[in-house]
Amino acid sequence: MSASELQKQRMTQYFIDAAKEILRGEGLKVASARNIADKAGYSYATLYNYFEDLTSLIFECVRDFQAELEALITPAVESTENGADKIRRGVTAWINYFVQYPGIFELFFLERIGEVGHRSDIADVIYASIEPACQPGLDQLVSEGSLTQNEAETKMNSIRFQITGLLLYYGNRKNPSDYTGLIKTLDRQIELLIS
Amino acid sequence: MSASELQKQRMTQYFIDAAKEILRGEGLKVASARNIADKAGYSYATLYNYFEDLTSLIFECVRDFQAELEALITPAVESTENGADKIRRGVTAWINYFVQYPGIFELFFLERIGEVGHRSDIADVIYASIEPACQPGLDQLVSEGSLTQNEAETKMNSIRFQITGLLLYYGNRKNPSDYTGLIKTLDRQIELLIS
DNA sequence: TAATATAATTAACATTGTTAATATTGTCAA
DNA sequence: TTGACAATATTAACAATGTTAATTATATTA
Numbered sequence: 001m002s003a004s005e006l007q008k009q010r011m012t013q014y015f016i017d018a019a020k021e022i023l024r025g026e027g028l029k030v031a032s033a034r035n036i037a038d039k040a041g042y043s044y045a046t047l048y049n050y051f052e053d054l055t056s057l058i059f060e061c062v063r064d065f066q067a068e069l070e071a072l073i074t075p076a077v078e079s080t081e082n083g084a085d086k087i088r089r090g091v092t093a094w095i096n097y098f099v100q101y102p103g104i105f106e107l108f109f110l111e112r113i114g115e116v117g118h119r120s121d122i123a124d125v126i127y128a129s130i131e132p133a134c135q136p137g138l139d140q141l142v143s144e145g146s147l148t149q150n151e152a153e154t155k156m157n158s159i160r161f162q163i164t165g166l167l168l169y170y171g172n173r174k175n176p177s178d179y180t181g182l183i184k185t186l187d188r189q190i191e192l193l194i195s
Numbered sequence: 196m197s198a199s200e201l202q203k204q205r206m207t208q209y210f211i212d213a214a215k216e217i218l219r220g221e222g223l224k225v226a227s228a229r230n231i232a233d234k235a236g237y238s239y240a241t242l243y244n245y246f247e248d249l250t251s252l253i254f255e256c257v258r259d260f261q262a263e264l265e266a267l268i269t270p271a272v273e274s275t276e277n278g279a280d281k282i283r284r285g286v287t288a289w290i291n292y293f294v295q296y297p298g299i300f301e302l303f304f305l306e307r308i309g310e311v312g313h314r315s316d317i318a319d320v321i322y323a324s325i326e327p328a329c330q331p332g333l334d335q336l337v338s339e340g341s342l343t344q345n346e347a348e349t350k351m352n353s354i355r356f357q358i359t360g361l362l363l364y365y366g367n368r369k370n371p372s373d374y375t376g377l378i379k380t381l382d383r384q385i386e387l388l389i390s
Numbered sequence: 391t392a393a394t395a396t397a398a399t400t401a402a403c404a405t406t407g408t409t410a411a412t413a414t415t416g417t418c419a420a
Numbered sequence: 421t422t423g424a425c426a427a428t429a430t431t432a433a434c435a436a437t438g439t440t441a442a443t444t445a446t447a448t449t450a
Contacts, residue, residue: 004396007397011397032436032437032438033437033438033439034436034437034438042398042399043398043399043400044399044438044439045398045399045400045439045440045441046397046398046399048438048439048440049397049398053438053439054438054439109363127364127370154383154384154387157370157380157384158357158384158387160360160364161356161357161358161359161360161361161363161364161384162353162356162357162360163356163360164356164359164360164363164364165355165356165357165358165359165360165361165363166356166360168304168356168359168360168363169322169355169356169359175322175352185352188349189349189352189353189356192349192353199427202428206428227405227406227407228406228407228408229405229406229407237429237430238429238430238431239407239408239430240408240409240410240429240430240431241428241429241430243407243408243409244428244429248407248408249407249408
């Protein structure tokens with residue numbers, strides 16, 4: 001990598017780090033071009049020398065968060081040999097990540113379709129985020145003969161839709177109203193699906 | 196009602212109608228104070244003589260949409276005596292409404308928590324919107340002895356979370372990718388839950 | 391050191407929600 | 421019918437947003 005490319009790489013990273021910090025803490029509505037650039041130590045216009053627009057920068061953050069999420073899920077899934085347990089632990093890790101960072105859930109799932117979400121690449125990342133949590137466990141159940149390939153796919157979708165919906169309502173502070181209730185509801189729904 | 200109260204009532208209705216038309220058609224991001232007032236035939240500042248802020252006006256729209264949705268669901272549910280069928284038809288009507296008006300789904304479920312959604316009253320309306328579609332059918336299954344009260348509640352939540360998640364991903368044009376696929380997936384998931 | 395290329399900043403524009411100041415309209419007594 | 425006052429609507433303005441163009445500062449090279 002040339003010196004100038006290294007510089008460019010560093011600059012983009014400054015902005016990405018600043019944006020991630022804001023998204024994690026205060027959430028999407030605070031992640032304005034001016035706030036991000038401020039936190040990165042540059043002027044707002046400088047940001048546009050390194051990113052086409054604000055959405056591109058946010059997209060980089062989504063990819064980073066996704067990688068972070070996957071890095072949390074994988075060891076949780078691999079901590080057991082039991083297929084059903086793999087799913088339980090994977091899904092719980094998935095949920096816990098978004099509970100810990102509501103701003104990231106907001107970013108992943110609640111952004112207006114026409115803005116960040118409309119980029120099909122971002123939608124792909126989000127949609128796929130549940131797979132590392134479920135796929136290994138389901139594969140195992142299939143290989144053990146407990147499930148057909150077809151059933152496994154249906155169950156993956158059930159889990160995907162259900163935990164997303166669950167978190168969506170939890171995020172709106174409706175039901176369940178607290179974390180204990182969330183985990184209890186999650187367990188019950190998962191049990192209903194994989195036993 | 197006095198003459199001036201009638202006037203006030205009419206004015207608010209003009210703004211609500213304009214806002215609903217925009218929300219139905221172009222969606223939330225187009226529903227600005229200026230656009231709504233324009234469509235209502237008044238200046239943007241006039242709006243603030245009748246609503247505390249834009250969120251209050253949008254909230255009125257949510258309530259109207261909820262009533263409209265319920266008016267579609269009820270006859271669908273009552274069109275059969277079979278408990279499971281009541282649920283199938285109710286949920287399908289619920290989904291169809293939001294498929295027809297993606298802007299209303301966006302308004303109901305995708306708005307940032309800190310803005311419209313943070314009003315607990317609006318969150319209540321949204322959360323409850325699934326009940327007319329499920330409750331009658333579940334009640335019937337309970338009264339027939341097919342379900343316990345407890346199971347019925349769990350299933351209601353399962354359905355609530357699942358169809359919301361399903362629609363969320365469908366709205367992002369991911370999976371299912373078309374309406375036929377959506378209905379097929381919906382049927383499969385409902386079958387898995389109530390049979 | 392001077393000339394040039396690169397990179398960062400300020401200024402500016404259009405758009406947003408919202409408020410204050412102003413203009414218009416309607417009502418009613420003289 | 422006119423004049424005073426209240427009610428209502430409109431324009432002007434503010435701060436914040438994303439974004440671009442013009443300008444300034446910095447680095448590189450001859």
